[in-house]
Amino acid sequence: MNTYGYILKKIRTNKSLSQKYVSSGCIDRTSLSKIETNTIVPSIHTLIGLISKLDVSLDEFEYIRNNYQLSNKQKLLSEFLSLVSNFDIKSINQIINKCNINLINTPDDVLIKEIRSICIASTYLAKNEYEMAQKNITAVWRRLERVEQYTLTEIKLVCNILFFFPHDVVLKFTPRLLLMIDRYIEFDKSLYALKVSLLINSALLVRKYTPNNSSSHLKEAISISKQINRYDLLAIAKFSLGYLSADTAMSKQAKKIFFAIDQEEIYYHLKKELEN
Template sequence: MKAFGETLKQIRNSRNITQQQLADNNLLNRSTISKIEHSTEEPAYEIAVRLIRTLGITPDEFSYIRNNYQLNAHDKIIYDILNIAYSTETNKIDKIIEQGTSLSSNPIITRLIPILKGFKAANTNNLGLAKKLILPVWNDYLSKIETWTILDLCIINLIFFVFDEETMACISEQAIQTIENNYQFLKSLESSFLLNQAILYMERQDFNSAITSLNRALPLIEHSFRYDKLFLAKGRLAICNNNKKEALYCLNVLKEMGAINVQQALREEITKFNNQF
């Protein structure tokens, strides 16, 4: 990893910003910027963040550039977890678990590994093992956090299936409120909570509640331009409304889109709820 000052200089030059301009914007002397860039002076954290933001990037992007445009091991695992879309992505989950095992001294990663193992177990219909792995993490850690972060919300969305209906309803609404209050840009994640709500209601034959959740999800999905999720939601609505023709149409669209994981999930749901047609 390159020195802070070296990276600062690299980005500053690439964006045609002079040392004087960077100094003026942060109420510093140009000589101070020069010392930082030559690693003879280390800036305080607050000043470092101000300098980075003046360059028009985020601290996370600065770290990424500083690490030669690569994520460090910890950030790579977090990134991969945030980008798990479906439980059928077993190869991706196995790889994350393998990478995470090598970082067992990290307390965050230590909590995530059993969650991922439980998520995988649930995909093989071993719900008992999934609960055994996941619930201790929920009870000892996630349930005690006052305000969930983006990572917390993504993890909670993955473990949704281990809770009973009443608990699920409370957790999902709390998660949705957290997103709406603090992370309004997470429209896609909010829609995922609602899609998960819907399938759990469908499992309990409560199709009216499922329809409500799906109708709440649709405008969020349209806003995020996730057409795979859009036709999954429309397919579930078709099942709830006893419209097999529409459900099969959505299934065919997903096939044409190449959204194989989503198509597989919807096909299984059409078969499972065949008594609706």
């Protein structure tokens, strides 16, 4: 990985910005020169001030510093959060294997251990072994339920394990999660897709207890899915709402979307789940 000074200088010169401009209001020009030549290492406060003058985010800076690549941990988190379905066992097992490899070098990494636990739980859930699924994420849940304000990563983790729990837990946490997502959504637009997934999952989990609430969530999920052009989520939401409201036309329309985007496997799993 490249040094902070090397990347600061690389971005600055690529943008044709002077040391005087970048250092202004942050540090003196001589100190910036020493940072760029790796004579001194900037503090985090100084680094944030300098990269803000370069109009890049800290995440982007680190991405450039890592030769335009995500770290292994970032790749793993990205793959985990990109799972379209909890029934995609092949992809889930691949993530479990990557977690095991990463944990050889960093055995105490909390995030990777929790991702692995959630994925293992998903394999049990796919086999309808609910008790084993819950057992595998108990430790994850106990940590997360003690957190008063979730960070983005924790919001995403909670959304991925909420469906393992009884309907009363889902009813309790869903409003709180939706509020937290809305708080962050301007910062991270990808949360729109996560919000849709949460609306769908919560609707299906509590459909027998609060059918009106489920229908409302699915209608909102359909609306947002259209706005963000997520046809996979649109198909899931429309098929679920069609099934719950006995709207065969909507269900058939959703089925066509599933087959058009080559997601027949998700369609059959969803159909089976709703019929049980």
